Amino acid sequence: MLLKTEALTKNFGGLTALNKVNFEIEEGEIVAIIGPNGAGKSTFFNLISGFYPSCSGRISFMGKDMTGTPTHEFACSGIGRTFQTTNLFTDSTVLDNLIIGYRSKTKMGMLDAIFNTKRARRDEGASREKAGEILEFIGLTEVKNQPVGNISQEAAKRLAIGLALVTEPRLLLLDEPAAGINHGETSELVKLIEKIQHSGITVCLIEHKMQMVMNLAHRIMVLNYGTKIAEGTPREINKNDRVIEAYLGGTKHA
């Protein structure tokens, strides 16, 4: 088991955004989290990526207790993530984004920088190499010297995934990767996600596009009002009454 949450809970003021969620992610699978808007999906992501501290409950990753560790430790332990609103370093180029993404794997410090030591040059080289490798993987080599503001929305989505990949994660969390891109681009994205899984990285995604989720995911967790209301294979979820109710509001078939 790669990631495990036990009774994970988060309150904002008086509002319980996530309520005692138990969930497990196995190594190598693609898991999807679905649910109506405001169901707590992003909150769940923010907790398991260490972006917010949880209020109660436990998170363990590869057997290690991660509860209460700072954000950057999550990334260093191998959890990479993207954001719903594509989050990039907007005043740098595509390549520079990826280079900084590899920073946590490099060791050079201030003195290395000042004296331009062997280690500094080696780290610099390794970062560029890794960035190039990822560029190739996400298919953005051609625009590598473009400022991020100049690339298309779809390329920006790829870059955001690339930025998470460059940290060499074991588990990749994708928050609505297909929001705002069209049909053709979505199927390209599906291919990319499958490619990521084949390269040995476990993927967990939040997505609204049902068709995509049903095709891609091995397992689905459904959240509603911060609680887990169902979990299972796409086929099981499709038939689950509680899920249909949550989505359609009582009337089963229109």
Added chain:
Amino acid sequence: MDLLIQQVVNGFTLGSIYCLVALGLTLIYGIMEVPNFAHGHLYMVGGYVTFFMMTLYGINYWVSGLIAGIVLAVLGILLERIVFNPMRNSPSTNKFIAAVGAMMFIEAVARVLWGSDFRSIPAIYDNVVMIGGVRLTEQRLIIIAGAVILMVALYLFLKHTLIGSTIEAMAQNRDGASLVGIDVNRVAMLTFAVASLLASAAASLSGPIFLVYPSMGALIIMKVFVIIVIGGMGSIPGAVLGSFILGMTESLGATYISSNYKDVIAFAILVLILSIKPSGLFAKGGH
């Protein structure tokens, strides 16, 4: 015991002055999301206008204060139009720096025009009254009473008039304010006018006791920053509470700890508070 009561009253006087300045600063912060560095300097200019109205033109103290208030309201509006409105969409650091620029500018103009001398607004209410065995000058009572009246007036204006409530509405949700048809530019000007008027009133009230000089703005603005950080930026009750806490601490601290370091006390409190609670004592979250 008498000394203690005396110092408590002094603390109240000081707190009243801080409060009038802090209220304006917190109102401006609410709608602009930028601590207005130049706010203390509006207080300073208010002091000078009152002083010159009285000494040059021989105008009555109260009328001078009123004229200063109006002049400052206009200055406040100009400041909003020339500096803050054009910077509205800039990064917050840039807004901050622009405010610093405005501050340097106003102080420098004051120095050029009026020199660096200390001046004192002529005191007309310097009789001493005895209340419960404590000796008080009338002016101190006037400061406290004046501040309380202005605070109540501000409260009524904000809570019980539709125009006043637009200020709060804009602070709470700028988009929401636009959507109900509130002209956010006009509200911004109104807020600067009200805030500057309050600062000017603080200077007119305190002028006969404290002196008037070009750098008086720089010191009070930092004290008032401390206050709104303690009270939560943008919070009105927080500003009132923070003002009196600081006024009292300074007054008692100067007597019982060290008068030499009394100005350090305010800043030390702030460092202490923010070391323990990085988002301020009464933070609403955010920012």
Added chain:
Amino acid sequence: MLKLSGINVSYGSYLALQDVNIEVNKGEFVVLLGANGAGKSTLFRTISGLLKPTSGSIEFKGHKIEQLPAFKMVNLGISQCLEGRALFSHMPVKQNLLLGGYVRRNDKEGIKKSLTMVYELFPVLKEKENDLAGSLSGGQQQMAAIGRALMSDPELLLLDEPSIGLAPIVVQQVFDAVKIVNKAGKTVLLAEQNAHLALKVSHRGYVLENGRVVMHDRSDVLSGNEEVKKAYIG
């Protein structure tokens, strides 16, 4: 009544809306369907003047309005509820509603009438009129937002995803109320992801995908459409 022709909106180099043409007639209830990120909110913010289009025109009752600032729209008769509601959360409900009538502040009688009307539409707001808007439940907040928008006595009501984060039963209530408002003569343009319910209450619908209008038709036709079913109904 409202006519958008060839609207383009971009953020930097990202084209959020491309050549959008939409028309809403007086008295109609029109729904705008689209997934997250399809451009619904962008479109609404453009109509209400919070965003400026890069090209194209918006006409309201024959006047070009695309360059007007947001606060002037209310005077013309367009009132909007934003996604996220944009309430004044530290103010009592009643104060929120009264501010909704800000543009007719000299018409004391009219405001009183509108307030009564809003309270009739959403009795719970009357009960909670002295509570802070931020303390209400999600559904009540949505009602307060709609109520506030109605206080300016608009001719056109824009509603951006009122169903977000609400329980199905509450969504039903909200939609029923909007239906009543529409029947009372107010034109409504509603943006929704929740196609199922929205198509039930509306007359016509537009489907927005990646910033383009890909389909528009009568609501009953749309709800029978296989593609729409697949994409928005599940």
Added chain:
Amino acid sequence: MDLIKKMYKTKYIAYLAVFALAIAFPYISPNRYYLTVVTLGFIYAIAVYGLNLIVGYLGQLSLAQAGFFGLGAYTSGLLSLKLGLSFWLSLPIAAVATTTVALLVGLISFRTRGHYFVILTLCIGVIIHLVIEKWDSLTGGVRGLIGVPIPSSIGPIEFKSLESQYYLVLAFLILTIFVMSRIVSSLVGRTFKSIRNSEELAATLGINVMKSKLLAFGIAAFFTGIAGALFSSYIRFLGPEIAATHLTFEFLLFLLIGGQATIAGPLVGTLLASGITESLQFMQEYRMVVFGALLIVIVKFFPGGLVGATKSLKAKLEKRVNQRKKSGTNLPSKGESHAAKNRGFN
């Protein structure tokens, strides 16, 4: 490829020319007064380089810098006056002491964000200033410290003359610029810039934001401390006003005039601003009036400062030249015109 080589060559020649000018300055300076002004400008520039790292590269508006400058100056001044330490010992001690205090300050202030950070650092600056002013028995209070000794000679090299002190300061300035340019062009500097861009994103990429911030803060304070120590042995009189926030604001102005987040900016801005005001005596009275207004104009219209403005002008010219070259064969592609628009936008 050729173009790039040529560009490097012109840059190289430009650097050499500036360096030669700096070396020759004491001999071509029309009078001793200019030499004093430029030396002082260099000292301030070292401090402004520190501020540049924090404000320009890390994106945090710290207003405690004059406090650190004063701390460095007083530490070095007191050590040499009261303990008779040589400048060569008091300078490094001052730099280390300033860094240590700064790290403590950073530990507290970097837990806060946004406006709280700005106000907190401002208040810490004020505390340092007030303590220097009030601690009469140690610092001489408002009277200040008089007669800080000049740097003792190293072997045959003496620092009695203005020229020799100029070269001493120049050496430290070059060292500062060298270290700063190495840092900002390395991965360490990229880390700072990423934090400026988005702290959240940097943290989710595994960057220890707090550690990086402290590092930048520490380096900045180190050089500010050196600048303070140089100031004390050069001016030889210390008053509490060198730690006042006014000086922080002036540093900030120098930085913005020159251009934040550039390597040449701090030097250009400091020399220009301090040089002009010092040489035009009639400006003295109106100096701050002009500076205040200038600060507003700069942040509004030229947030990149002089160096930034020159860079974007150069980019524009290059683009025009390139387009003219291309227009013979084909029209500029759509992507390019888009790119141009975007750059203007940022």
